[in-house]
Amino acid sequence: MKLSKILFVIAAMVGATVAFAAEVKKDAAAEPHKAKCCVKSEKDGKACGHECCVAAAKDGKNCEKCGGSGAVEAKK
Numbered sequence: 791m792k793l794s795k796i797l798f799v800i801a802a803m804v805g806a807t808v809a810f811a812a813e814v815k816k817d818a819a820a821e822p823h824k825a826k827c828c829v830k831s832e833k834d835g836k837a838c839g840h841e842c843c844v845a846a847a848k849d850g851k852n853c854e855k856c857g858g859s860g861a862v863e864a865k866k
């Protein structure tokens with residue numbers, strides 16, 4: 791009886807950890823991020839020249855076609 795109780799606690803802890811990890815992963819995926827090509831251009835001090843990225847930027851979004859997602863961060 792005691793052993794099964796311990797096993798139950800361990801199982802609950804593992805389950806909570808997995809659920810927490812999944813939650814963190816979900817949050818990370820929801821986080822807006824720039825497409826790689828746009829990040830690269832930004833590092834060179836330029837705006838990304840891709841037509842799709844320019845069009846997406848006009849809408850205030852990161853280019854999903856190139857792997858970006860979400861809205862562009864407002865510049866401060």
Ligand SMILES: [Zn+2]
Pocket residue numbers: 825826827828829838839840843853856
């Ligand atoms: Zn781009």
Ligand SMILES: [Zn+2]
Pocket residue numbers: 825840841842843844853854855856
């Ligand atoms: Zn693009």
